[in-house]
Amino acid sequence: MSTVDLEPVIGLEIHVQLKTRTKMFCSCELAFGEEPNTRTCPVCLGLPGALPVTNAEAIHFGLMMAMAFDADIAARSTFHRKNYFYPDLPKGYQVSQYDEPLCTGGHLGDVRLHRIHLEEDAAKLVHAGSSGRIHGSDSSVVDYNRGGTPLAEMVTEPDLRSAEQARDWLNLLRETLRQLGVSDVNMEEGSLRCDANVSVRPRGSEQLGTKTELKNMNSFRFVMQGINAEIARQVALVEAGEAVVQETLHFDPATGRLSSLRSKEEAHDYRYFPEPDLVPVVPTEAMLDRARSAIPELPAARAERYARDFALPVDTARLLAHEPRFGDYLEAAAGAAGDTPPATVANWVTELRTRIGAAADPATSRVEPGAIAELAGMVAAREINASAARQVLDTLVAEGGRPRAVVERENLAAMDSGDELARIVAAALAANSDAAAKVRDGNAKAMGPIVGHVMRETKGRADGGEVGRLVREQLGI
Amino acid sequence: MTAAELSELTAAGAIAGIRSGDLDPRELWSAYRGRAAADDLNAYTWVSEAVEPPATAAGAPLAGVPVAIKDLFCTEGVPSQSGSRILQGYTPPYTATAVGRLLEAGAPMVAKTNQDEFAMGSSNENSAYGPVLNPWDRTRVPGGSSGGSAAAVASGSVPWAIGTDTGGSIRQPAALCGVVGLKPTYGAISRYGMIAFASSLDQAGTFTRDVTDASLLLGAMAGRDACDSTSLGLPEPVRKPTATDLRGIRLGVPEELSGGGIEPGVMAAFERSLDVARELGATVEAMRLPHAPHALSAYYLIAPAECSSNLARFDGVRYGLRVDDGGGLLDMYTETRAAGFGAEVKRRIMLGTYALSSGYYDAYYGRAQRVRTKITEDFRDAFASFDFVVTPTSPGVAFELGAKTDDPLAMYLNDYCTVPMSLAGIPAISIPNGLVPAADGARGLPSGLQIAGPAFSENAILDAAHALERALAFDGSPARGAA
Numbered sequence: 001m002s003t004v005d006l007e008p009v010i011g012l013e014i015h016v017q018l019k020t021r022t023k024m025f026c027s028c029e030l031a032f033g034e035e036p037n038t039r040t041c042p043v044c045l046g047l048p049g050a051l052p053v054t055n056a057e058a059i060h061f062g063l064m065m066a067m068a069f070d071a072d073i074a075a076r077s078t079f080h081r082k083n084y085f086y087p088d089l090p091k092g093y094q095v096s097q098y099d100e101p102l103c104t105g106g107h108l109g110d111v112r113l114h115r116i117h118l119e120e121d122a123a124k125l126v127h128a129g130s131s132g133r134i135h136g137s138d139s140s141v142v143d144y145n146r147g148g149t150p151l152a153e154m155v156t157e158p159d160l161r162s163a164e165q166a167r168d169w170l171n172l173l174r175e176t177l178r179q180l181g182v183s184d185v186n187m188e189e190g191s192l193r194c195d196a197n198v199s200v201r202p203r204g205s206e207q208l209g210t211k212t213e214l215k216n217m218n219s220f221r222f223v224m225q226g227i228n229a230e231i232a233r234q235v236a237l238v239e240a241g242e243a244v245v246q247e248t249l250h251f252d253p254a255t256g257r258l259s260s261l262r263s264k265e266e267a268h269d270y271r272y273f274p275e276p277d278l279v280p281v282v283p284t285e286a287m288l289d290r291a292r293s294a295i296p297e298l299p300a301a302r303a304e305r306y307a308r309d310f311a312l313p314v315d316t317a318r319l320l321a322h323e324p325r326f327g328d329y330l331e332a333a334a335g336a337a338g339d340t341p342p343a344t345v346a347n348w349v350t351e352l353r354t355r356i357g358a359a360a361d362p363a364t365s366r367v368e369p370g371a372i373a374e375l376a377g378m379v380a381a382r383e384i385n386a387s388a389a390r391q392v393l394d395t396l397v398a399e400g401g402r403p404r405a406v407v408e409r410e411n412l413a414a415m416d417s418g419d420e421l422a423r424i425v426a427a428a429l430a431a432n433s434d435a436a437a438k439v440r441d442g443n444a445k446a447m448g449p450i451v452g453h454v455m456r457e458t459k460g461r462a463d464g465g466e467v468g469r470l471v472r473e474q475l476g477i
Numbered sequence: 478m479t480a481a482e483l484s485e486l487t488a489a490g491a492i493a494g495i496r497s498g499d500l501d502p503r504e505l506w507s508a509y510r511g512r513a514a515a516d517d518l519n520a521y522t523w524v525s526e527a528v529e530p531p532a533t534a535a536g537a538p539l540a541g542v543p544v545a546i547k548d549l550f551c552t553e554g555v556p557s558q559s560g561s562r563i564l565q566g567y568t569p570p571y572t573a574t575a576v577g578r579l580l581e582a583g584a585p586m587v588a589k590t591n592q593d594e595f596a597m598g599s600s601n602e603n604s605a606y607g608p609v610l611n612p613w614d615r616t617r618v619p620g621g622s623s624g625g626s627a628a629a630v631a632s633g634s635v636p637w638a639i640g641t642d643t644g645g646s647i648r649q650p651a652a653l654c655g656v657v658g659l660k661p662t663y664g665a666i667s668r669y670g671m672i673a674f675a676s677s678l679d680q681a682g683t684f685t686r687d688v689t690d691a692s693l694l695l696g697a698m699a700g701r702d703a704c705d706s707t708s709l710g711l712p713e714p715v716r717k718p719t720a721t722d723l724r725g726i727r728l729g730v731p732e733e734l735s736g737g738g739i740e741p742g743v744m745a746a747f748e749r750s751l752d753v754a755r756e757l758g759a760t761v762e763a764m765r766l767p768h769a770p771h772a773l774s775a776y777y778l779i780a781p782a783e784c785s786s787n788l789a790r791f792d793g794v795r796y797g798l799r800v801d802d803g804g805g806l807l808d809m810y811t812e813t814r815a816a817g818f819g820a821e822v823k824r825r826i827m828l829g830t831y832a833l834s835s836g837y838y839d840a841y842y843g844r845a846q847r848v849r850t851k852i853t854e855d856f857r858d859a860f861a862s863f864d865f866v867v868t869p870t871s872p873g874v875a876f877e878l879g880a881k882t883d884d885p886l887a888m889y890l891n892d893y894c895t896v897p898m899s900l901a902g903i904p905a906i907s908i909p910n911g912l913v914p915a916a917d918g919a920r921g922l923p924s925g926l927q928i929a930g931p932a933f934s935e936n937a938i939l940d941a942a943h944a945l946e947r948a949l950a951f952d953g954s955p956a957r958g959a960a
Contacts, residue, residue, distance in 0.1 A: 046795070048567070049670040051704060085789065087792075090790060090794075092786065092788075142794070271835070
């Protein structure tokens with residue numbers, strides 16, 4: 001059969017653990033690796049008679065997210081009970097939001113959001129025995145420390161078209177949430193979890209194909225691998241004339257395989273109904289103001305500003321926007337750089353980043369923003385060449401101080417393009433006459449030995465561009 | 478103090494006695510503890526073994542007068558089983574807000590009272606710990622679900638008690654036992670620590686010998702609680718009622734709740750109460766609550782729906798009964814719940830599960846909520862023209878044990894007059910309004926008058942009830958009735 005050009009359509013469901021001080025509906029502090037079942041109380045253990053009370057900070061974080069993503073905040077949102085039996089769910093229901101979520105719509109970058117709602121996390125089940133899953137295990141134990149941790153569930157529209165795009169968007173999301181300060185966003189530790197809905201359709205079609213839901217992708221790499229594996233599986237099915245079946249799939253990162261989690265027969269009826277123990281969430285103007293004023297400039301906006309105001313290349317702009325410590329540092333350095341173009345300053349900030357590491361805070365390094373500005377200015381004015389500037393930066397990182405002083409002390413100033421350099425070039429041409437002949441014949445690559453000679457003679461202080469100009473001048477080309 | 482004196486002593490009388498030095502709170506504790514331990518009505522599931530009463534603050538308003546607590550209130554270290562086998566022996570690690578407030582106010586817990594399992598029932602025959610007997614006639618039920626609290630106060634083994642009311646579980650047993658039962662506005666008293674039946678309806682309240690005691694107990698418990706989002710407290714302090722007449726008071730008698738289905742003797746007592754009210758200066762007019770006849774149907778969808786979810790936590794995993802034959806998780810769940818829950822609880826869990834299931838939600842739960850709104854609007858309209866709505870509390874007097882256990886619908890009809898107020902969340906009190914002679918000419922059985930007012934009208938209700946109580950002059954002692 002003829003092969004159709006198929007287009008993947010991907011939507012994501014993301015669970016974000018909010019880093020509030022206490023749990024979603026009780027006053028237990030959030031757990032970070034404590035002894036099992038030490039961060040519990042009658043409420044999060046679901047003891048008889050206990051009642052939930054909504055965490056105001058979780059609402060605050062939810063409102064910040066809604067504003068950061070330009071979503072519509074509901075004037076009144078409600079909690080529902082999602083009923084099902086499982087040992088990690090102490091009440092027999094999860095308190096979540098259903099038909100009246102905290103906010104709807106909005107977008108991050110060019111991916112639209114469907115909704116964001118708040119809910120409580122389940123406890124952690126540990127299964128003893130070989131399988132590691134509840135079926136076939138000898139026994140299971142429950143740690144309720146995680147139970148009741150606040151979660152924001154975000155659902156996107158099916159706006160993604162490739163696994164790589166999904167990964168890049170998740171990166172932006174993670175950085176945005178990190179900078180909002182609402183979550184630790186660590187996929188390995190489970191504070192950011194991602195499920196993907198994947199379908200394929202003939203390119204150009206407006207209709208959505210049958211989707212499958214992928215779970216258990218606990219790193220960005222696995223998200224990409226899982227989605228790619230599922231796209232390949234669906235394409236193969238369609239090309240073989242078979243139908244994609246709607247199901248939930250478990251991604252096994254060890255084998256790269258997908259296995260079906262539940263069949264239709266086991267489909268849950270969650271019997272949602274409004275949680276009678278809680279009152280609706282009705283954000284006041286004061287709550288909205290407080291959320292608004294807590295939102296910093298976010299990566300997407302910052303990257304756009306760097307590209308626009310600083311004329312940075314897109315990649316550099318994104319890099320510095322995603323690492324706001326370096327972004328802030330760039331802004332300080334650019335402010336001290338006078339006429340030196342910010343793009344040049346940014347190059348030296350990224351040089352600094354490779355030296356001190358992306359995780360470090362440049363503001364606490366020995367290199368002051370003014371020193372980076374001065375260094376960039378000296379390079380721009382051809383007072384030193386790039387390789388000398390890198391040496392200067394090494395010294396600054398180790399010892400601090402001012403670039404100009406380092407240049408003088410270590411005699412790294414670029415040579416004037418005066419008679420001395422012309423003389424050294426002439427000598428180099430004489431010593432490399434074969435190479436000179438080739439260059440004259442149009443072989444630019446033959447320039448290497450000549451420039452190398454000059455650099456040896458000048459201990460690297462000559463400007464590479466100027467050397468090239470003199471070579472061509474003296475050869476008459 | 479003789480047993481007879483003790484059994485007729487009101488709490489207010491006991492407080493006055495303690496203040497004047499005539500009564501020793503330790504002797505009072507010991508006397509009531511002894512009476513509760515000797516109770517033969519099966520009214521109690523636990524009686525304190527402490528010889529000395531728990532310490533209460535000097536000058537506390539309730540002065541150390543002991544109180545009995547319905548089993549379903551969580552009490553730290555003391556069995557709190559909600560009348561169910563699934564919670565047999567369960568002792569919570571914390572105490573319900575209402576009980577804590579009583580202790581702070583100077584009313585220490587001397588005993589816990591029997592009840593229908595998870596507060597589901599109107600006869601106290603659904604308790605896993607056996608039925609409670611009515612002190613007026615031991616062949617009859619005390620009503621339910623707070624039957625133990627009602628029988629305990631009526632028999633004089635405690636001066637007062639607290640219970641909960643979801644569709645009539647305070648007012649109906651109070652009527653059947655000849656004591657005063659008050660269900661406050663939904664939200665007046667914190668639900669924190671009350672083992673839930675139906676969250677949007679459950680409300681703690683009081684069992685007392687008179688209306689004044691009800692005001693004291695309510696005043697001690699009411700208040701907003703940070704642990705219960707739905708608690709509101711009361712807008713003004715609870716006052717000791719003083720009214721002796723009903724001049725200017727407009728009473729509405731809903732046709733829907735005062736005609737067919739009410740036993741003639743109960744109806745006669747009700748009519749006499751209305752005459753007394755007129756003599757006290759009230760105007761009495763017939764009026765309509767058009768949606769009230771649908772209240773029971775709505776209630777029996779909403780309450781089971783909520784209970785089906787509230788009772789999901791009793792799964793054998795963390796506390797209470799676990800039946801595990803090694804057949805795996807699902808078997809453990811089903812065996813535990815099959816063995817732990819009684820028939821009525823299972824019936825309501827199944828009703829509620831069905832009502833909430835996908836595809837039926839709108840037809841059942843959704844429609845029931847719309848009926849609930851209509852009933853609330855009926856009352857709002859009524860209170861534009863009337864200060865209170867009055868009805869018989871229960872359509873009948875106490876019935877014989879076993880008479881309705883095989884007929885759930887007949888049992889549900891016990892709540893016919895009380896459920897509309899529960900759905901509307903409004904306060905209502907039941908005061909004894911006479912003895913209804915039995916058909917065979919044997920001694921009479923108590924009936925109750927229900928007075929319902931707008932939300933947060935507790936002070937006005939207590940005043941009206943106080944005036945009527947004086948004029949009705951009900952003799953509340955089953956012991957003397959038997960003599």
